[in-house]
Amino acid sequence: MNAVPLSSMTQVLPEIVLAIGGMALLMFGAYRDRxxxxxxxxxxxxxxxxxxxxxxxxxxxxxxxxxxxxxxxRFLKILAYLGSAFAIVMSLNYQTLEKQxxxxxxxxxxxxxxxxGMLISAGDLIALYLGLExxxxxxxxxxxxxxxxxxxxxxxxxYFVLGALSSGMLLYGCSLIYGFTGNVSFNGIAKASSQxxxxxxxxxxxxFAGFCFKVSAVPFHMWTPDVYEGAPxxxxxxxxxxxxxxxxxxxxxxxxxxxxxxxxxxxxIVVFVSIASMALGAFAAIGQxxxxxxxxxxxxxxxxxxxxxxxxxxxxxVQGVLVYMSIYLAMxxxxxxxxxxxxxxxxxxxxxxxxxxxxxxxxxxxFFLALLLFSxxxxxxxxxxxxxxxxxxxxxxxxxxxxxxxxxxxxVVGAYYYLLIVKIMYFDEPAKDFNPVPGELKAVLGVAxxxxxxxxxxxxxxxxxxxxxxxxxx
Amino acid sequence: xxxxxxxFYLFAGVCVASAFMVIAAKNPVHSVLYLILAFVxxxxxxxxxxxxxxxxxxxxxxxGAVAVLFLFVVMMLxxxxxxxxxxxxQYLPVGVLVGVVFLAELLLVAGAWVIAPGxxxxxxxxxxxxxxxxxxxxxxxxxxxxxxFQAAGLVLxxxxxxxxxxxxxxxxxxxxxxxxxxxxxxKETAMEVVQVKSGQGI
Numbered sequence: 092m093n094a095v096p097l098s099s100m101t102q103v104l105p106e107i108v109l110a111i112g113g114m115a116l117l118m119f120g121a122y123r124d125r126x127x128x129x130x131x132x133x134x135x136x137x138x139x140x141x142x143x144x145x146x147x148x149x150x151x152x153x154x155x156x157x158x159x160x161x162x163x164x165r166f167l168k169i170l171a172y173l174g175s176a177f178a179i180v181m182s183l184n185y186q187t188l189e190k191q192x193x194x195x196x197x198x199x200x201x202x203x204x205x206x207x208g209m210l211i212s213a214g215d216l217i218a219l220y221l222g223l224e225x226x227x228x229x230x231x232x233x234x235x236x237x238x239x240x241x242x243x244x245x246x247x248x249x250y251f252v253l254g255a256l257s258s259g260m261l262l263y264g265c266s267l268i269y270g271f272t273g274n275v276s277f278n279g280i281a282k283a284s285s286q287x288x289x290x291x292x293x294x295x296x297x298x299f300a301g302f303c304f305k306v307s308a309v310p311f312h313m314w315t316p317d318v319y320e321g322a323p324x325x326x327x328x329x330x331x332x333x334x335x336x337x338x339x340x341x342x343x344x345x346x347x348x349x350x351x352x353x354x355x356x357x358x359x360i361v362v363f364v365s366i367a368s369m370a371l372g373a374f375a376a377i378g379q380x381x382x383x384x385x386x387x388x389x390x391x392x393x394x395x396x397x398x399x400x401x402x403x404x405x406x407x408x409v410q411g412v413l414v415y416m417s418i419y420l421a422m423x424x425x426x427x428x429x430x431x432x433x434x435x436x437x438x439x440x441x442x443x444x445x446x447x448x449x450x451x452x453x454x455x456x457x458f459f460l461a462l463l464l465f466s467x468x469x470x471x472x473x474x475x476x477x478x479x480x481x482x483x484x485x486x487x488x489x490x491x492x493x494x495x496x497x498x499x500x501x502x503v504v505g506a507y508y509y510l511l512i513v514k515i516m517y518f519d520e521p522a523k524d525f526n527p528v529p530g531e532l533k534a535v536l537g538v539a540x541x542x543x544x545x546x547x548x549x550x551x552x553x554x555x556x557x558x559x560x561x562x563x564x565x
Numbered sequence: 566x567x568x569x570x571x572x573f574y575l576f577a578g579v580c581v582a583s584a585f586m587v588i589a590a591k592n593p594v595h596s597v598l599y600l601i602l603a604f605v606x607x608x609x610x611x612x613x614x615x616x617x618x619x620x621x622x623x624x625x626x627x628x629g630a631v632a633v634l635f636l637f638v639v640m641m642l643x644x645x646x647x648x649x650x651x652x653x654x655q656y657l658p659v660g661v662l663v664g665v666v667f668l669a670e671l672l673l674v675a676g677a678w679v680i681a682p683g684x685x686x687x688x689x690x691x692x693x694x695x696x697x698x699x700x701x702x703x704x705x706x707x708x709x710x711x712x713x714f715q716a717a718g719l720v721l722x723x724x725x726x727x728x729x730x731x732x733x734x735x736x737x738x739x740x741x742x743x744x745x746x747x748x749x750x751x752k753e754t755a756m757e758v759v760q761v762k763s764g765q766g767i
Contacts, residue, residue: 103712110719117726154712195730202723209716221716228720232727247731289674 102153102160105141105168106208112137113201120194127192131179134197138176138204142169150563156214156276164212166413166560167340170420171211174333175204177424177535181431182325184529188434191237191323200329203229207337211344215276216265219341223261223305226334227254233329234322246321253304253314261301267294277349285352292356298345299360305338306394307387309367319387324439327383328427331390336416339394343401343409347564354404361402362494368395369501376508382430382443385508386423389467392505393419399491399498400482406561408485413557418478418546422467425539429460432528432536443512448521456528457516459540464513466543468506474546481554573613580606589654593639601632618699 100107116137120130145160145168152159179197186192206225213219231254235247269275271290272283284291304311319327350357372392379385397419400411433440450457466475479502486495528536546553583602590596604627611620696704706714 114722155709157712193730195726199723199726199730202719202726205719217713218716221713221720225716225720225723228723228727232723232730235731238731293674 099151100153101148102151102212103158104148105145106205108141108144109137109201109205109208112140113198113205116201117195117198120198123194126194128183130194131183131197134201135176135179137201138172138179141204141208142172145169145172152214156278157218158209158212159214160212162560162563163340163344163413166556167211167336167416168208170336170417171204171207171333171340174336174420174424175200175207175329178325178329178332180531181328181424181428181535183531185323185325185431185439189237189323189439193236196233196236199229199233203233204333207333210337211340213341213344214278216269216280217275219345220258220262220265223301223338223341224258226337227258227305230254230330230334233326234318236326237323240321240323242321243323246318249321250314250318257301257304257311260297260304264294264297264299264301267291268298270294277345280349281351284350292353295350295353295357296360299357299364302338302342302345303364306335306342306398307391308364308394308398309371309391310364312368312371312391315391316384316387319390320381320384324383324427324431324441327386328424328431331386331423331427332420335390335394336420339397339412339416342398343412344564346401347404347409358402358404361398362491365395365398365402365494366497368392368398369498369505370395373501373504376505379508380443382433382441382446382512385443385512386426386430389505389509390423392501393467396479396482396498396502399494400485402491402494403485403489405485405489406558406565407488408482409561409564410554410557411482411485413560414481414553415478417553417557418466418474418543421539421542422463422475425459425463425536425543426467428532428536428539429456429463432456432525432532434526435523436526443515445522446512447515447519449516449525451521452524453528456525456536459536461513461516462540462544464509468509469502470506472547474543477546477550569613573610576606576609576613580610594636597632597635597639600635601628604628604632616698618702 113134116130116133119133120126123129145165148160150161150165179200182196186196203226206222206227206229209218209222210226211222213222231247231251234250235244237243265275267290268280271288271294272280274280274283300311303309304314307315319330322330346357346361368391372388372390372395376385376388376392379388393415397412397415400408400415402408403411430441433445446460449460462473466473469475469479471477479498483495483498486492486498580603583599583606586599587596587603590599604623608620608623611617611623
C-alpha cells in the first residue's frame, strides 16, 4: 500500500473536524482573558458539525481497513456525539457554581470523542488500541479535574492505574492474537481464526478482559463505583454515557467481525460476563445510599443486559445491543440531569435520602425522575422496556433461553431499588427544597423524559436504523 | 559465527543479572543504576538482531529520559525505600516456585498451540537489503502508517493538556519578570537626578 491521497479520506472527516476544531479551541481558550461559556458552546457546535458530517459522507474504508465507516459506525458515532454534547451542556451551570471552570474541560471531551470515533471505526488491533487510549487518557484527566478535592484526585488516580492495567491486558491479548494469526486486521484474523487454536483463545480472553474493563462489566467493574462517586457529577454523567457506547461498539465489532470462526468459545465468555454483571448490578445496588454510586451499579447491570444481545451473536442480537445503547443513553442522561439538579444553597447533595418528599417540593422534577427510574427498571410502556425486549428477543432466537430467563429475573430484582427511590420521593416526609433547576438541565431532562415516555408511539425509525446498522456488521 | 553467540550470552547474562539486582539492591539509587545497565544490555541485544533503530530509541528514551526521571524522583522524594522493601527477598522462594509452576503450565499448553500458516512468512519479511532499518521505518511511518502516527500524536497532545490542567496553578500574587517592560526602559524613565542639599536626606 502506498501513500493515501487526501481525496480518499472523506470518511475520516468527522474525526478531522473534531480534532482540528479541538486544537483551534485550545488556542482560542489559551489566549482569551476571560473564562466563560464560549468554548463550551463552540464545542457543542463542533460536535453537531461532526454529527452532520457523519450522516452525509458515503461509506468506505480508509488506510486499508484501519478505519471503517459503515452504517454500524455511523449509528454509534451519532450516539457518542450526542452523549458528549449532552455532557458538555450539563456541565455549564455546575462549573460556574462550583468555581471549577476551566476551558480545557470541553476540549478534553472533544479529544476523547475523537478517540471514540476512531474506536467505533477501528478495523484492526492497532487502530483499536490507539482509539481506546486516546479516549481513556482524556477520561482519566477529567475524572481528576477537580484537583483540590481528595475524592476527585483519588478517582482519577484509581481510574488511571486500573485503566493502565487493563490496557496492558488488552495489549497482551492483541500480541497473542497477532502472534497466532499473523494479522492485525479484523478480516485477516477472521480468516485465520477459522482453524481455532488454543493460543488464539488465550489472546481472545485477554482482549475481552480489556473490553470488559472499559464497559465496566463484572469481573472488571471494581473501579466503577469509586470513580463515579469521586469524579465531579458532570464528569460522571459523561462517563456513564458516551465512553460506554464507544466501548460497547468495539466490543461487538471486534467480536463479530474478527472471531466468527470461534463463536462458540467467545459466546461462553460473553454469557458469563453478562450474567455476572446483571446479577451484581441488581444485588449490589440495593444497599447504596449515594445516588452516584447507585447509578454506577445500575450502569454495570445495564451493560450486562446489553451484552445479552451480543451473546446471541446474530444480527438480531446486535440490533438489540444498538437499540439498548440508544435508550440507555437517553435514560442515563436524563437521570444525571436530575442528579445535577440536586443542589441546595450549601452545595451539591448526592444522598438518596435528600430526594425524600421531592414530589411535594418540586413535583415536575419528581415526575420526570420517577419516569426515568421506571424506564431504567424496564416497566412498559416506557422505552427501557423495549430496550430489554429486543436484547432478550435476540437471545431467545439464538437459543439462549437460560440467559434470557436469568436476565428477566435480574431486572425484577433491579426494579426494587429503582422503585425504592420512587417511594422515597412520593411517600416520605419532604427534606429541604432544592435550588431552582437551571434552564439547560430542564431542557435535557425534558428531551430525555419525553423520549422515554413517547418512544412506544413511533419506535420504527430507531429500530429500522439499528437493524440496518447491525446488518452492515455481518 | 561464534562471536555473535558470545555477545548474545554476554548481553543476555548481564541483562538478567542486573535486572535481578534492580530488585535486590539495598540502595534505591543503585537499583536505578542497575536498571540503566539492564536497558543498555537490552539495546545491545537489539543491535545483534539488526534492529539498530530500536536499540538507539531504547537508549535515548529509556536511559536518557525515563531512568533519569526515576533517579530524580528517588533522590528528591524523601521516601524510605529501604524500609518499604524490607523483606521483599524473603518471599523469593515462593515467587520462584510460582514462576516455575507457571512456566511448566505454559510449556505444557504451548505444545498444543497452532500457529497460523501465514505467520512464518510474515515474520521473515525483513527490511529490504538496499536500505537501513531506520530508513525502512521512515518510509512506512509517514505513508502506510500515517493514521497510527497521527493518532499517537493526538494521544500525546491529550497527555500534555492533561499534565497542564492537573498541575498548572495561576498565582495572581506571584511577581513575574516582564521582559518587554524591562527592555523598554529608557534613561529618562529609569533615572532621576536629585539635588540633595548638604546636611539633609532625600
